[in-house]
Amino acid sequence: MAQSSRQVQTQAQQQIQTLSPQQILVVKLLELPAVELEDRVRAELLENPALEEGKEESAGDEYTDATDTEPNSEDGGDTNYDSLSDYLNEDDIPDYKLQENNRSRGEQAEEIPFSDTTSFYETLKEQLGERNLSERQRELAEYLIGSLDDDGLLRKSLDSISDELAIYVGIDATIGELEEALKTIQDFDPAGLGARNLQECLLIQIRRKIEQQPSSPLLHTEEAIITECYEEFTRKHWDKIQQKLGLEEEPFRQAINEICKLNPRPGASLGETIGRNMQQIVPDFIVDTYDDGTINLTLNNRNVPELRMSRDFTEMVEEHTRNKANQSKESKEAMMFLKQKMDAAQGFIDAVKQRQNTLITTMQAIIDLQRPFFLEGDESLLRPMILKDVAERTGLDLSTISRVSNSKYVQTNFGIYSLKYFFNDGYVNEEGEETSVREIRRLLKECIDNENKKKPYTDDELTEMLKEKGYPIARRTVAKYRQQMNIPVARLRR
Structure with a gap:
């Protein structure tokens, strides 16, 4: 006889930490660098009509609490709206955009310029436009430019490219025509572009130098090493190369050193190959050091718009509140919509303000811990510092310090540094x-x-x-x- 199995139910207490929507918003904003924060703020301005851009001189004279002037509604207790004093106070116009403590009034912070450079393809097409080519030659060269990889090298075979042109573009190009177009690209700057392998890349750079210094024995030695002994060169068999070419010790060493200085990735210096424009790193902090030992810290918020509660929204809420006793169902639903948007707007303003305060607190702690470096700019003066050191000094959580230091940069008198640069064992x-x-x-x-x-x-x-x-x-x-x-x-x- 089969025995029936019994399921035993038990109860257990378990603590689970969950983040509120407001805390999640703060965390997300904290991770954003300056440029992305600007985009996020502008997106919020578009999405939430209760937010608007701008700054007012005062708010106390403009708004009054509408619930103070109207008696309580006897509405049967359907909906009990909160007092508008939660919104209509001096916090309507936040001061989250922190100002410099030591900067004199009227003095403008240094504008951080954006560098909008041309893309990889645009740079090469500009050089292509300077060449006297037929329309067909230009089309072939443009297709080859589009076939280069991130390093500026052509990894595809010309046979494959010829097939692609016939299938996708409808151009029947011979290998000879592609060879001529490729030679045109290989003549572009920087030297090495359009090479089909590393050996050809190095040879293009060496021969470009030989054109400028045809009588240089050192350059001809470099060409011989890469042309005749490339395999030995990649394996670092220096003795075999020296013996094969019959070279003296000193000229050989000089040639090897010069070859090692050549660029194996010439396209990397031109930026991205996918056609996007690059932007210069925009620092999130600006640290100015003065001769008297004063260190001044400011946030780079010049492109981040200031936020305030929309006056149109507050006026609509005032109107609905004054007429609460005679509201229809549609009016109550409209009031709930207005209130939700105002809650979201105030939450976003508070989150941005908290982000700015956290960033300033963290960066100030880093400055205090690495003060000798910020005064002198000498890397050897950087003291050992880990996330825990900053967390203990600020009273913030380790994860918060990690988020602040990630993807953030600081501009100093000695250059622009990633915040991670200051952390070391x-x-x-x-x-x-x-x-x-x-x-x-x-x-x-x-x-x-x-x-x-x-x-x-x-x-x-x-x-x-x-x-x-x-x-x-x-x-x-x-x-x-x-x-x-x-x-x-x-x-x-x-």
Whole structure:
């Protein structure tokens, strides 16, 4: 006889933390950099009619609480509207756009210009327009330009491109015609564009230099290395190359060093290949350092519109409130719509204000912790700092500090830096002093730069050298720092 199974139901208490819609909005705004915040604010202005752009001198004289002048409605208790004092006060026109504390009145903050550069394709088409070509040659060259990858190289074969032109464009182009069009592109700047592989890319750059200095033996040596010994070059078999070409030690080393300076990705310097315009990095903060040691912090909000509650909306709410006793069902629904929009508008204004306050608080803490750098601009003065240090100083959550530092930039007297640049691990040396990992990397690079290139230091030897300087670091840590600086192992540095 089969036994029936019983399901046992149990109860358990569980704590779940959920974010309110307002908190979610604050988090989303906090993650946005300056340019994206401007777009988000303008989108909200379009979506919510209760918001409008502008700033008024005062709000107290303009508005009164309509519920103070009208008796309570005996409406049977259907809908009990909140007092308009929640909206019609001095907070209607927020001051979230923080102003400089130390900037004198009338002094304008420096305008941050936008750099609207031409795209990858537009740059090449401009150069194409300077050439005396037939309409057919121009069409073929434009199609080849559109076939280049992000590095400015042509990875497709000319046979494939010929087939594509016949199928999709209706042009029957021979391989010879495409070769001529490709030669035109390979003559564009920067040198190396239109190459079909890395070898051709390097040769184009070397031969461009030979045209300018035809009598240079060093350039002809570089051409011979890439032309005759390319495979050995990619494998770093320097002895084989030197023996095959019969080169002396010093000229050979000079040629290799010059080849390593060539650009394997010539298209990268022209920006995006997908036709979008690029914009210069727009800093979210501006930090001015003065000779007397004063550091002034401001937010770069010059393009972010100020927000206030719409006067038309508040007047409509006042009108509905005064006539509450005689409202129809449609009027009550309209009132609910107005109230929802005003709630959303006030919530958005508060969220923007909270974002600005959080950003200022976090950046000020970073300045306080890295004050020597902001005064001098010397990277070696950066002290070890992690997210927890800023969180403890500001009283904010670690996740909040992480969101603030992500995709944000600060303009200083010494250049524009990502906020992540100021965060780095620390190390305590034998004397008990805390040192930035950047300082250890600097010492490591200094040791490698000064090594004998015929007998470069191994990781074990570098470990011993750092230990002698007071940094007893493990060999695997030295290897990690070396890799982070894109420095190859000893046998590849010969």
